Amino acid sequence: MPITDSFKARLYPQLERITSHFGTPFHIYDASGIRATGEQVKETFSPAGTFREYFAVKALPNPAILKLMHSMGFGFDCSSVPELMLARRIGARGEEIMYTSNNTSQEDFLVAADEGGCILNLDDISLVAKVPVMPELICFRYNPGNRRSGNAIIGKPEEAKYGVSHEQIVDAYRQAQQRGARRFGLHTMLASNELDYSYMVQTAAMLLEMCRQLELELNIRMEFINIGGGLGIPYTPEARPLDLAAMGREISRLMQDFRANYGYSPALYMESGRFMTGPHGVLVTRVINRKEIYRTYVGVDSCMSSLMRPGMYGAYHHIEAPGAEDRAEEVVDVVGSLCENNDKFAIQRTLPKLVEDDLLVIQDTGAHGQAMGFNYNGKLRPQELLMREDGSVERIRRAETIEDYFATLHFEENILAAEK
Numbered sequence: 225m226p227i228t229d230s231f232k233a234r235l236y237p238q239l240e241r242i243t244s245h246f247g248t249p250f251h252i253y254d255a256s257g258i259r260a261t262g263e264q265v266k267e268t269f270s271p272a273g274t275f276r277e278y279f280a281v282k283a284l285p286n287p288a289i290l291k292l293m294h295s296m297g298f299g300f301d302c303s304s305v306p307e308l309m310l311a312r313r314i315g316a317r318g319e320e321i322m323y324t325s326n327n328t329s330q331e332d333f334l335v336a337a338d339e340g341g342c343i344l345n346l347d348d349i350s351l352v353a354k355v356p357v358m359p360e361l362i363c364f365r366y367n368p369g370n371r372r373s374g375n376a377i378i379g380k381p382e383e384a385k386y387g388v389s390h391e392q393i394v395d396a397y398r399q400a401q402q403r404g405a406r407r408f409g410l411h412t413m414l415a416s417n418e419l420d421y422s423y424m425v426q427t428a429a430m431l432l433e434m435c436r437q438l439e440l441e442l443n444i445r446m447e448f449i450n451i452g453g454g455l456g457i458p459y460t461p462e463a464r465p466l467d468l469a470a471m472g473r474e475i476s477r478l479m480q481d482f483r484a485n486y487g488y489s490p491a492l493y494m495e496s497g498r499f500m501t502g503p504h505g506v507l508v509t510r511v512i513n514r515k516e517i518y519r520t521y522v523g524v525d526s527c528m529s530s531l532m533r534p535g536m537y538g539a540y541h542h543i544e545a546p547g548a549e550d551r552a553e554e555v556v557d558v559v560g561s562l563c564e565n566n567d568k569f570a571i572q573r574t575l576p577k578l579v580e581d582d583l584l585v586i587q588d589t590g591a592h593g594q595a596m597g598f599n600y601n602g603k604l605r606p607q608e609l610l611m612r613e614d615g616s617v618e619r620i621r622r623a624e625t626i627e628d629y630f631a632t633l634h635f636e637e638n639i640l641a642a643e644k
């Protein structure tokens with residue numbers, strides 16, 4: 225999907241200035257766009273009652289972005305120790321952080337309990353006995369199994385490794401209660417990049433039904449339901465955007481009905497990543513080579529270490545070449561330099577005829593872009609820039625260097641001798 229007209233109008237005229245100051249490649253994010261989406265989400269769900277978004281840190285783990293989210297009153301969904309520490313470094317504390325790990329280690333639990341703790345979201349019934357100290361407030365991730373159909377990226381719930389099964393869920397809360405928990409929340413996460421809003425409405429309905437069942441069986445009331453993330457964005461020009469307004473309307477109605485029937489309702493939490501930042505970032509990269517063999521290849525100065533989604537999921541990312549729009553078109557593969565044939569940003573894509581030194585803008589890289597990068601083949605991850613609300617551009621992460629790559633290697637020997 226082409227980036228917002230507003231971001232385009234602020235970015236494209238400045239591209240040459242930005243690239244000559246910072247160099248290429250880079251991801252650049254639009255603070256105004258992220259704030260506009262954040263405010264829209266808050267407004268959309270305000271009729272539901274108490275609402276809070278917990279931004280999924282893994283989508284875009286950068287302190288400048290987390291500060292922006294925090295300034296809108298959002299909390300953070302973390303699923304590893306470094307993500308927890310990152311959220312705390314920008315000042316998030318206690319119930320502003322939800323810790324949703326899986327295959328959780330004892331170290332995870334210890335760090336989660338540090339510095340005023342966080343909302344602990346347990347992924348399995350066996351973990352009730354393994355938490356070193358049962359917090360007052362506890363949440364479980366629910367996996368409905370074959371009660372729900374799955375989604376292309378996460379797959380069918382009954383094949384997913386996550387969560388507590390339907391058969392175990394009441395017992396899980398009972399055991400947590402016996403270990404001293406007094407306050408409760410209920411979480412699920414079933415979809416990824418889902419564009420059909422009614423799937424999210426069904427998720428909210430499923431969780432509310434489960435709240436009712438838990439109250440009847442255990443006499444406990446859920447303080448919140450967390451419907452997870454997974455709200456999709458339209459990557460292709462043809463895709464229709466998720467109907468957020470309808471999702472807000474229908475979920476708010478469910479919450480209001482629940483309140484009318486039972487005299488209370490839980491708070492509504494969501495932990496969206498992609499929807500919040502995905503459309504508000506682009507990867508800017510320069511053409512460095514052209515190659516004509518059986519196909520025409522346009523080689524750029526970044527590779528899949530900057531953006532895994534095309535290589536990993538065959539995902540489509542829209543590409544524009546500002547300044548080249550009027551040229552004749554041709555069909556090309558846009559490729560990086562990794563020794564992997566799936567290192568292609570686009571396959572058989574119609575683009576204006578590109579030449580060396582052209583700039584390409586690869587779109588919708590604001591979530592699961594830089595964050596999913598890796599160092600295979602000695603490839604380094606690029607810098608990240610932020611276009612701030614006043615129009616200035618800030619570097620919010622430097623590019624990796626060879627020294628970073630070498631930092632975990634040692635050239636001195638460290639040997640455990642064979643047993644005699």
Ligand SMILES: *Cc1c(COP(=O)(O)O)cnc(C)c1O
Nearest residue numbers: 280324453454455495496497498
């Ligand atoms: C990845 C993840 C999210 C965010 O998913 P998006 O598709 O980016 O919205 C939220 N919650 C959990 C537990 C996750 O693993």
